[in-house]
Amino acid sequence: MEKEKTHLFDKPQNVKRLLIIFFSTVILLFILDFFVHKHAHFPFETWPVFYAIFGFVACVILVLVSRFVLRPLVKRREDYYE
Amino acid sequence: MSNVMPPFVIFILGALVIPFLNERVRSVYVVALPVVGFINLLLIPVDTLMTVNFLDYQLTLVRIDRLSLAFGYIFHIAAFVTAIYILHVRKNLEYVAGFIYSGAALGAIFAGDLFTFFVFWETLTVGSVMLIWARCTKRSSSAGFRYLMIHVTGGLSLLAGIVMMVNETGSIAFGNIGLTGLSSWLIFFGFGVNCAWPFLHTWLTDAYPEATIGGTVFLSAFTTKTAVYALARAYPGTELLIWIGVVMAAFPIFFAVIENDLRRVLAYSLVNQVGFMVVGIGIGTELAINGAVAHAFNDILFKGLLFMSMGAVMYRTGKINATDLGGLYKSMPWTAGFCIVGAASISAFPLFSGFVSKSMVMSAAGEGHMVGVWLVLLFASAGVFHHAGIKIPFFAFFGHDAGHRVKEAPKHMLIAMGITAFLCIFNGTFYKPLYAVLPYPALYEPYTLSHVVTQTELLFYSALAFTLLLLSGIYPAEIRAVNIDFDWFYRKPLNAFVNGVALCLNGFNRTMDRLLVRELTGAVNEVATNAMAIVAWAIMSPFVKKGVPLGPGQGSLKTRVDLAFATGTSPVGLFAACAGLFIVMLFVFI
Numbered sequence: 001m002e003k004e005k006t007h008l009f010d011k012p013q014n015v016k017r018l019l020i021i022f023f024s025t026v027i028l029l030f031i032l033d034f035f036v037h038k039h040a041h042f043p044f045e046t047w048p049v050f051y052a053i054f055g056f057v058a059c060v061i062l063v064l065v066s067r068f069v070l071r072p073l074v075k076r077r078e079d080y081y082e
Numbered sequence: 083m084s085n086v087m088p089p090f091v092i093f094i095l096g097a098l099v100i101p102f103l104n105e106r107v108r109s110v111y112v113v114a115l116p117v118v119g120f121i122n123l124l125l126i127p128v129d130t131l132m133t134v135n136f137l138d139y140q141l142t143l144v145r146i147d148r149l150s151l152a153f154g155y156i157f158h159i160a161a162f163v164t165a166i167y168i169l170h171v172r173k174n175l176e177y178v179a180g181f182i183y184s185g186a187a188l189g190a191i192f193a194g195d196l197f198t199f200f201v202f203w204e205t206l207t208v209g210s211v212m213l214i215w216a217r218c219t220k221r222s223s224s225a226g227f228r229y230l231m232i233h234v235t236g237g238l239s240l241l242a243g244i245v246m247m248v249n250e251t252g253s254i255a256f257g258n259i260g261l262t263g264l265s266s267w268l269i270f271f272g273f274g275v276n277c278a279w280p281f282l283h284t285w286l287t288d289a290y291p292e293a294t295i296g297g298t299v300f301l302s303a304f305t306t307k308t309a310v311y312a313l314a315r316a317y318p319g320t321e322l323l324i325w326i327g328v329v330m331a332a333f334p335i336f337f338a339v340i341e342n343d344l345r346r347v348l349a350y351s352l353v354n355q356v357g358f359m360v361v362g363i364g365i366g367t368e369l370a371i372n373g374a375v376a377h378a379f380n381d382i383l384f385k386g387l388l389f390m391s392m393g394a395v396m397y398r399t400g401k402i403n404a405t406d407l408g409g410l411y412k413s414m415p416w417t418a419g420f421c422i423v424g425a426a427s428i429s430a431f432p433l434f435s436g437f438v439s440k441s442m443v444m445s446a447a448g449e450g451h452m453v454g455v456w457l458v459l460l461f462a463s464a465g466v467f468h469h470a471g472i473k474i475p476f477f478a479f480f481g482h483d484a485g486h487r488v489k490e491a492p493k494h495m496l497i498a499m500g501i502t503a504f505l506c507i508f509n510g511t512f513y514k515p516l517y518a519v520l521p522y523p524a525l526y527e528p529y530t531l532s533h534v535v536t537q538t539e540l541l542f543y544s545a546l547a548f549t550l551l552l553l554s555g556i557y558p559a560e561i562r563a564v565n566i567d568f569d570w571f572y573r574k575p576l577n578a579f580v581n582g583v584a585l586c587l588n589g590f591n592r593t594m595d596r597l598l599v600r601e602l603t604g605a606v607n608e609v610a611t612n613a614m615a616i617v618a619w620a621i622m623s624p625f626v627k628k629g630v631p632l633g634p635g636q637g638s639l640k641t642r643v644d645l646a647f648a649t650g651t652s653p654v655g656l657f658a659a660c661a662g663l664f665i666v667m668l669f670v671f672i
Binding site for chain 1: 335336339340412448449451460464465468480530531532533535536540541542544546547548551557561562563564565566567573
């Protein structure tokens, strides 16, 4: 049998590389934030790394609420409406 | 002027020709039709009105102004790419329904009076339900029926509002209405149904994922955007819309995170994106309306692109649930790439289309000092990246390899996705042409260092949350399940109520039918037929013995009485005849 071609993310080192690039960008953005003058509508927008913290916290809350509050409330068997 | 025609005419009359073409000619024809329509639209000068007289009214079939024109352009583009996308379809139904549907949307946005608008608004429902039913499954037929019921309800509310309004004002003009009296509220509600407002949104999340592969791409472009247009036309600056929009932007992302059907995830994110537009209309400043229109324009492209990529996955693998997919980048790299472009655009990455339009609505909220609104929209921006930006491409194309080894999407699908992806990047990078077609002069500058950095920060830290939650195993695993939503109320309790009522009333009906119609009537009939025999026997019975034969070869007296009355040979007949004769004689001689 013909062996299947190895794809980009079949190699663990490629996944690792991607994660390293990603985490470096995250850190870079964190540092960059202190050097950028912000046009703000609200005072809290100028707080250092406001957007970073907001983005992170918002998504954690989103996932936790979806998983632990919403899903137990609304999940039904796949044939529920059949 | 004489050589141009109303934009909807080309689509709707054009659709009726489709069944008479063979497949090869049809392929060219359906792609050419929107191009012809677009050229026709370009030839019509701005501020044109095309009117006809109908009964006592003058109908404005076409009103081209800057607001309707922006929608007109994007509707033509959407019809064009979708027509290319569905070229694999052999049956005529989808093409005809698709063009009648998009033609109706064009008719509605260019309608200058309420009557014309209503006619196209209803045609929109008819065309779209055909695209759902065209899937020809049991689920699609019942979802289509529910879809129809809800839209008919919205349509009736709109009709009632229009009739009352025309009665009050004597005018059928379709312009700024604003919330004033009952009629305006009814119209507002009618628009709201098509706009998928909270609690009214379930027709969308219920039915869109049940439509055909191409049908969903058509559907994602027209119904909600026509409603956005209608709200922008009639209710700009209505504060209630801000709050409706905020709820729309926020709540669907929670459902999208736990939803397994990837097209349903996109349906929820469609509601979420329309929320941004509705907020913009509610704010009502020039910047906000521009933002709403620009975002509608871009949303049609990137949402179409995402639905197309998921459609291609479904076309090749036959699966659409996240639990059945994964690792498809190996066999469908182009589709994966286009999907990522759509995902980046909806998430508003710099250089992608969402970046230049969503931020206008956000800035308008900021300029109005609406802290709460602004924060919820920022939350929704982070959330949309989470479910549409990451979840869709990740679960379909990366993540756990589900082992599908399929062919890349067909060429025509790749071309359609390629054109749309190009437009998503073009609008995000060279935003001036887009800003030039907006209703008001666009002075907004999206590419400031501050905006680019803060937005990138927001998105990367959202992605960080996703990555960490996924690596730590907290991220909710996809589960084969149905998540109930507001449609539960009419699919379960209302259904049970209807069944219960049907059981009671039909049971009552059946009982009454048996008692009154069959038994009582039969009994009365029998008594009436045998009345004479019964009376005669009742009179005779004290004098004769029951059941005793009168003689050899003869039955009992009762049998003879019955027989005599049944054959009309009873002595009573003779007496009656004598009596009758006597009366005749009296009449003749006296």
